[in-house]
Amino acid sequence: MNVLLEIGVQHYLVLATALFCIGLYGATTSRNLIKVLMSIELMLNAININFIAFSKYVTPEALSGQVFAIFIITVAAAEAGVGLAVVLAIYKHFKTVDISKIHLMKW
Amino acid sequence: MDLLGILPEILVCLTALGVIVLDLFLDPAKPRTGKLAFANGLGLTLALGTLLGLHWGGYASVETFSGAFLPDLTAVFFRAVLLLAALLTLMLSVGYVQDKLRHPGEFYSLMSLATLGALFLVSASEMLTFYLSLELLSISSFVLVALRKTQARSAEAAIKYLIFGSISSALMLFGFSLIYGLSGSLNFAEINTFLHQQGSEFVYRFTAVEGQSAPAFQDGHLKIELMAALVLILGGLGYKIAAVPFHLWAPDVYEGAPLPVTAFLSASSKVAGFASLMRILETLSADVTVPFWTRMIVILAVLSIVYGNVVAIAQQNIKRLFAYSSIAHAGYLLMGIVALSEFKSRDMALLGLHYYLLVYVLMNLGAFAVMIYFAAKSQSVRLQDWTGLGRQHPWLGFVLTACLLSLTGLPPFAGFLGKFYLFGAVTMMGSQYLWLVLIGVLSSVVSLYYYARIIRVLFFGQTESSGSSPSEQTPPVLLALASGISLVGILGLFVFPNWVIDFVAQINQLI
Structure with missing residues (x-):
């Protein structure tokens, strides 16, 4: 149960990876150009989550x-x-x- | 802070801004391309002079700006090549920009900005600088491709380039974030140290236990986190160098972009891509990762060489033909990257990569200089419309022939030596990679077919009109000068390769 109660770096990673995959799926399959651009934003935001989570859990001092x-x-x-x-x-x-x-x- | 190390970059940045400001003060009713090109050329020449002067004056620098910028000898070499490529592109673009583009100021400024991005990219030694300069190069290139606003093809090429570019830089960034999470650092040197010290934690190790079936993974198999990071980073950079299967944008972008922009993308973008790929792979090289990325690069190299050369045969549009030719050349250069992975072939591979990238810039831009003139003459980029143009313009026809033969890899042109070094480096790795050399050599023979087809059309094609006698018209001075420099370069580097050999030997001594 501990895994579910305490939020650790893996939760952020799962969220970021899911978001990234949704973005990649949207960017490669959407037919509307605006949607494609939005999906790319989604991918970049997933990367942001990754970086911030790692910054918090791996290098908290930097x-x-x-x-x-x-x-x-x-x-x-x-x-x-x-x-x-x-x-x-x-x-x-x-x-x-x-x-x-x-x-x-x-x- | 050591501003002297980035003085060339400062000059290029000032040039880009200065050209925009100058454009505001010039009368738009009068032709202003010449003045803008002159200002831009002056700035780039100053930057090149400063770079070479600093180098020959004995200026050497270690990491500056908190380890973000590393102007070592490799970086000096590639920065010089990039500035040379930008200058040649500038020379061959003047006539085209005057005739076809409504916004000469924007063209020259964006070209300088893209060059600035490329200059920082080849000397970045940290992920953030690397990403920012890659994006500066990419975003400027997107706008450059879209610059012919009246052409639907230009817009289509730009949107394809932009979508592919954004997706692949996002893939690369995801890989970067994983590497950052594993190593806790953005600095290339620190990441490399981390992989050397703790890389063995990221492979599966199995000890044989009696009575149990063999594990699903082999001993030494890379764990998923590091493997995913490597695949994502290689995917992102594979797009920049247009290696199969990340090449899909290249033919359409090359066709839709204005011709000088195509020339710029095929030269500067590719040099920057390869220089950064070399640096990233050097960073990610440790005992556990080298076998993995070598396998990946071998696959990319074989696919690029075979696919590029075979599909180029069917092309009628000269710009698309050069797109596939540039994919094939990315494959040859990737063979050199493969040879970087082993110590015994490393020196030769470094020599091959440096030499071939320099020569590639010269022969490709030489060919594009002539092609821009021929395209303006015939109002077409289809091969069959160029019949007999070589006979009308013997000098330009000769330069194009020389560049094409050099691209094929025939002596007495420098392209031959470049391929010789690259293939030689792979041969030195031992007999298990001989098949790769064989594929390279056989594909070069295939490439002779489509390059020679251009030469045949230029000189031996049948023309209905009687205009096959040498034309009285002379090409613009700058364009002829660009083609002359390229010809001198590819002949001179064949006769005197020592200049590059000595320089690369200096780099090797320091490692």
Whole structure:
């Protein structure tokens, strides 16, 4: 019962891995580009949980993992900005954000 | 703080910002590409000069910025190669940017920023710096690919590049977080020490017990946490170097991107990817991990070489052909990475990787310089539209032929020596890897077929028009200069490889 009562690093790891897998699934199977970008954010947030949990349980005296998480949040925002701009450009040309209808180039 | 060590990077950063500011003050009604290109070229040349001057002036540095930045000799070499690649890309881009792009300032600024990311990437010695510089390189590249706003293909290529890039950098980061959790450190050197000291905790050890069936895992099998971290990190970096099976973005992005951007991606991005892969694998090298990642890299190398060369045969679009050719070259270079894993072949592999990456930049950008001119002449990037162009422009046709033969790996061009070193390094590992060399050599023969097809179309194709006599028009000076530098480079490095050999010997002495 102890495992269930005390929250340890493994709980965070299970949560982060589940979140990461959901994000990966969403990013690879969604047909809507906005959904794909959201799934990628989910993956990055799973990584943040990982880093913060490790920072707390493995290196409690150093904050390197938490600093890393802050940087990931910043870079994710920049990436989302560029991503949305490109989605706008896609919409202007194709009049859709359905990824299966964007296939000018094949093989 | 030792700012002298990052002086080249500071100069590149100032150049990127300066070009944007200069763009504001220039009259948009008049052509401004030349001025912007000049300012950018000046900044990059200064940076290259500073880097080489510091090196020859005896400046040597250990880790600076709390161990985030390590300007050792390997980093100096790759930073010089990256700045050279950026300068060559700049030279060959001027005509194209003037004709086709509405935003020359943004193009040059983003190219400098991407180069800045690549420069930091090859000298990062800590995960956070590594990740940030990788993202600077990637995000700038996404925008560069999307820069031809009127073209639907450009936007499509950008979204494919962005999605693949984001997913694979997320995979890599997940691997990083696992490594951080295991070792409790972000610093490469500390991680390496950790793996050397406590790596044996991460393998299964079994002692034979009578009456029990054999365990499911073999002795020495890597435990899942470390294995997952290695697979994820290799997946993330495999995308950057476009190795099969992480190559899916490459053909579409190469086709959709503006031609100078394709040239930039095929040269700078690949050099930065390989330099960072070398450094990461050096970090993750310990007795327990080396056999595992060697197996993975062997698989990637074989798949890339075979797939790249075979699919390139069917290509009619010259940009897609070069995408598959660059996948195949990633495979050859991965053979060198395989040879890094053993002590007896390590020196040769380092020489091969350094030499081949330098030569690859020269021959690829030389080919792209000519291709940009031919594409502008024929208004097409399909091979059949280029019939007879080599006869009309003998000099450029000659340079393209030389670059293609060098890419194939024929003497008297430097591509031959590069492949010789890489294959030689794998041979030195012993007979169990000879089949890998055999695949490499046979695939090079296959690659001769599709490279020679370009040469045949250029010089021996039938043209309906009578315009097969040498043309009076001369190509732009900068473009001709870029092609000249590449030709001199690939011939000169074949005759005098000692320059690189001596430099790599210096690196080896320090290890």
